Amino acid sequence: MKVCVVGLGYIGLPTAMMMAAHGVEVIGVDYNKDLVKTLNEGKMTFEEEGIDNLFKTAVNKGIKFSTEGVSADIYVVAVPTPYDKNSKKIDPSYVVNAVKDVMKVCPKGAIVVVESTISPGTMDRYVRPVIEENGFIIGEDIHIAHAPERIIPGNMIYELQHNSRTIGADEPGIGEKIKEVYSSFCQSEIVITDIRTAEMTKVVENTFRDINIAFANELTKICRQDNMDVYEIIRIANKHPRVNILQPGPGVGGHCISVDPWFLVGDYPNLALLIHEARKINDSMPEFVLGRISEIMEEHNINDASRVGLYGLTYKEDVDDIRESPTLQLLENMKRHLASGVKIFDPMVKNKNTVPNMYESFDEFLNDVDIVVIMVSHTHIKENMDKLKGKYILDTKNICNLDNTYRL
Ligand SMILES: NC(=O)c1ccc[n+]([C@@H]2O[C@H](COP(=O)([O-])OP(=O)(O)OC[C@H]3O[C@@H](n4cnc5c(N)ncnc54)[C@H](O)[C@@H]3O)[C@@H](O)[C@H]2O)c1
Numbered sequence: 001m002k003v004c005v006v007g008l009g010y011i012g013l014p015t016a017m018m019m020a021a022h023g024v025e026v027i028g029v030d031y032n033k034d035l036v037k038t039l040n041e042g043k044m045t046f047e048e049e050g051i052d053n054l055f056k057t058a059v060n061k062g063i064k065f066s067t068e069g070v071s072a073d074i075y076v077v078a079v080p081t082p083y084d085k086n087s088k089k090i091d092p093s094y095v096v097n098a099v100k101d102v103m104k105v106c107p108k109g110a111i112v113v114v115e116s117t118i119s120p121g122t123m124d125r126y127v128r129p130v131i132e133e134n135g136f137i138i139g140e141d142i143h144i145a146h147a148p149e150r151i152i153p154g155n156m157i158y159e160l161q162h163n164s165r166t167i168g169a170d171e172p173g174i175g176e177k178i179k180e181v182y183s184s185f186c187q188s189e190i191v192i193t194d195i196r197t198a199e200m201t202k203v204v205e206n207t208f209r210d211i212n213i214a215f216a217n218e219l220t221k222i223c224r225q226d227n228m229d230v231y232e233i234i235r236i237a238n239k240h241p242r243v244n245i246l247q248p249g250p251g252v253g254g255h256c257i258s259v260d261p262w263f264l265v266g267d268y269p270n271l272a273l274l275i276h277e278a279r280k281i282n283d284s285m286p287e288f289v290l291g292r293i294s295e296i297m298e299e300h301n302i303n304d305a306s307r308v309g310l311y312g313l314t315y316k317e318d319v320d321d322i323r324e325s326p327t328l329q330l331l332e333n334m335k336r337h338l339a340s341g342v343k344i345f346d347p348m349v350k351n352k353n354t355v356p357n358m359y360e361s362f363d364e365f366l367n368d369v370d371i372v373v374i375m376v377s378h379t380h381i382k383e384n385m386d387k388l389k390g391k392y393i394l395d396t397k398n399i400c401n402l403d404n405t406y407r408l
Contacts, residue, residue: 003181004029004072006098008039008065010046010156010255010321011115011149012078017054018160020063022184027064027072031101039065047320047348050157069105074181077102078115078149083259088266090119092126099127103134108141113178115147117256119263120200123168145169145178146195148202153254153319164189168198206260207275212246213257214278217285220248220408224292231398231407248408250375250396251285251326253315258282258324286330288408289396290337293373296392296406302370305334306341306357309369312376313346313354320348327375331355343369347380366391374400 001024005016008030020026030036038045044055079094095116102112114127123146128138136142146168151159165186169175175192182190193201216234223230234245252258261279264272293308302308315325322328327344334342344358345365352358359365362384366372372388374381377397385400393405 001025001074001181002027002072003074003076004070004102005076005078006030006069006102007077007079007094007116008032008035008045009078009080010153011151012076013039013045014048014051014054014151014156014160015076015078015115015149017051017058017063018157018185019181020058020061021054023061024181024184025062026058027066027070029066029069031067033067036065036067048153048156054157069101071105071107072110074111074113074178075102075106076113076115076147080255081116081118081259083262083266088262088269090122090263090266092118092122095122096126096130099130100134103131103136106142108136109143111143111145111174111177113145113147115149117148117202117206117260118146118199119203119267120196121267122199123195139171143169143171143174144195145174146198147178147182148198150202150205153321154316161185161187164191166190166198166201167192168195170195203260203263206257207264207278210252210257210261210282211274211278213249213252214281216246216248217288218281219245221288224408247398249285249326250289250408251329252282253323253325253329254321255323258315283329286326287333289326289330289373289375289394290333290339292394292406292408293371296371296394300370300392302392304341305339306343307368307370308339308373309343309345309365309371310373310375311345311365311381312374312378313344313349313358314376314378317377318348318379320350322349322354325376328355330375346376346378348378362387 003019003024003026005012005028008028016026016028035045044052077098079098082091084091095114131138131142138144150163165182167175167178179190220230237243237245261275265276310327313327314322343365344355345362352360366387371392373394374397377399388402393400395405396408
């Protein structure tokens with residue numbers, strides 16, 4: 001069984017390597033020449049616990065990387081699926097283009113598995129037509145399926161092996177064939193269902209998480225207005241055996257939770273009302289953080305935004321992925337309010353030109369600011385908390401117990 005994984009990003013690459021490490025013949029394909037060159041030089045392209053060892057094992061077992069598609073039995077498509085900022089619907093263009101490329105090289109009988117997160121109906125509306133336009137008959141000379149991914153950056157390697165998976169396939173037997181490949185490394189349950197159910201299930205999972213985060217964030221705003229301690233209230237409420245409120249935060253970023261619920265809002269605008277409100281609440285949090293920063297500046301007569309330092313640029317702790325991060329959203333808001341010169345530090349982000357005023361050195365960063373806003377709870381800040389002594393701290397993650405600490 002030969003598998004071609006198309007798209008070697010945060011999802012496609014570890015998946016391809018995991019399959020290869022477990023004995024599957026794998027070629028990973030990405031149209032990004034630099035990325036493929038880096039991999040072929042034996043260098044990993046992002047940081048993740050345990051990924052360097054997995055990379056070595058996969059290379060030893062013969063994984064190949066290329067910019068060109070090849071003939072294979074199964075194609076796993078793991079390319080981006082953003083949403084259209086106007087219509088809120090899925091932007092299927094990456095998936096469509098990747099499938100078009102697959103059509104140029106795939107033999108009869110191949111299975112095309114879309115692993116990217118897609119809105120319900122995407123396989124029917126966008127993937128089927130591309131395949132049929134290329135003269136293939138689905139169900140006869142080509143087969144399609146959707147197998148979404150659930151792993152969380154920061155714990156990818158463990159979760160690839162231990163999370164339950166879903167495979168959506170409408171033809172009998174096809175789900176089983178795909179399951180054989182994923183079973184090479186996945187030790188958990190693999191549920192086979194139809195394509196539409198698999199599409200909807202994945203989007204629902206991330207939407208559930210977005211709504212629950214929004215509830216905690218809305219509580220924060222209510223509590224702030226009347227000076228109630230939201231963390232204490234959540235702590236006590238969670239002692240109820242059927243209550244489990246999440247922790248509030250500075251917003252929601254990343255490529256999943258802040259994106260996928262929009263697919264439902266875009267496709268079901270008159271029905272996805274709670275989902276839409278949750279998105280709006282979570283998107284409003286960076287602005288709320290900005291309001292809190294202004295209050296602290298006013299209280300301490302700090303008039304210059306360049307005395308404010310944002311700690312953390314990534315969308316979550318201990319990863320290097322900054323996509324859609326609350327800090328990036330906050331910086332956009334600051335620009336609109338003409339608050340320029342704010343300083344940034346993030347130990348996980350190697351490219352210090354990612355945004356203006358980014359520091360290499362934590363100590364220099366601290367020297368140049370009076371207010372530190374903890375946006376991300378990297379292990380690094382937890383281990384260096386003492387260095388914040390003497391600063392005014394806005395702790396959006398509730399991890400700091402120093403004097404002069406403000407919370408959301
Ligand atoms: N990152 C996550 O935590 C996560 C978790 C679960 C699901 N997902 C979903 O997985 C999918 C992929 O996400 P990601 O984070 O890996 O994206 P990514 O941006 O990290 O990687 C995508 C890769 O696909 C490549 N690519 C795009 N079009 C291509 C084409 N036509 N041919 C070859 N290569 C192509 C890009 O160059 C890039 O390297 C998305 O649908 C995402 O929603 C992501």
